[in-house]
Amino acid sequence: MRNLDHTFAALADPTRRAILARLALGETTVMELAQPFEMTQPAISRHLKVLEDAGLILRRVEGTKRPCRLAPDATREVDAWLAMLRKALSANYDRLDGVLAAMGPAKHAKKRKGRR
Amino acid sequence: MTKLSLKTEGDRFVVVTRRFAAAPEAVYRAHTDPKLIQKWMLGPDGWTMPVCINEARPGGKIRYEWSDGNGGGFYLTGEFVELVPFSRIVHVERMYLPDPTPDNHVTTTFAKDGTGTLMTMRMSLPDAATRTAMLQSGMEHGMEAGYVRLEDMLQLRP
Known part of the structure; x- marks a missing residue:
């Protein structure tokens, strides 16, 4: 510290x-x-x-x-890591929005029963 | 982009929140069904997840393998600790870069928010060495995405 x-x-x-x-x-x-x-x-x-x-x-x-x-700047290094995480998660969740839209509530209920 | 919030909690945790326009049941399922996970948990454009093992039960195993399509990639293993359909997932995971990173303890909750879902994910802030290893692998991908954008921009010019 x-x-x-x-x-x-x-x-x-x-x-x-x-x-x-x-x-x-x-x-x-x-x-x-x-x-x-x-x-x-x-x-x-x-x-x-x-x-x-x-x-x-x-x-x-x-x-x-x-x-x-x-010495590497500790604060700047954490910020860089957080920025990378934010970028990766933003891309993932934007994609997940599309997956959720495609799932639809009816398909979701039927599929869940059939899977087990 | 404004939908995602990412905050540090002290110097040991990171808390991510994100709203989704779907019920908690659907968002929970998109986190536990391998067929669905393979469609979105991919990181930068161009990456795929050829292997997705997700045994959604306490003690169940997790294994995600990512590929950049050019022989590059890395993988992650983990175990489920607790699952409460469709509101809570607790799991432990580690990435292999190629050495395993220290265990990351992740708690993800899905709360009904109007007609949608508010997801909150709380995870460990990795130590400095792990952050560096992750940044080194991530920076290559980030630069790649940067080049793609540059190409797009050049094509737009008259």
Whole structure:
């Protein structure tokens, strides 16, 4: 669960916003991040720790490096899934409207008796 | 399109409601008769359900197999928990994408609504990994539908 206070605190700093903008282009190592910002690696690492704690970035271990990338947006991801479900169900139920219209009440009663 | 309502309930459930212009008996039957299910529970255009097993009794098995007509497809298995003709169905299901997704507990109710039916379906909101797997399979289909629409639009142009 993402804590909104952490998220906003993390986003309040211009350097951290710039780091996120850089990560939007793809996964990056601390060394690569430190160069354009003219900051020491420990200083960048402190910013990354704040971003990681806020759930905004993910880091993995690759040898001695710890490349970071943007965390997928949990809310947006749920919305995408719900949109897909809505689309599939809408298509199904629109089709079901036609099936129900074709069934008709008389046919329905007769067929049900005959089936068992 | 406005007939369908889809809402999350907390972060664990999804509730879908839809009105139908037919009595609850008919809508219930369209959910439990394999011959009828095969006509509508198909997802995107062009898909079919070659296998439809629906043993509508408590403990009865469910197996739906979908095909996109080009060698692609997936299937779902499930079991009925409770059936109250023609008002309530409780079942458990899981999709194979190809690994089985966690069990989805689904309760579907059919209530008389004037001359029609108000259907309410309450199901589990799948976990993040399951949503991703479903989106990956769904996005391909969605893009396919998008291309079809684009073709239609191009044909309409002078």
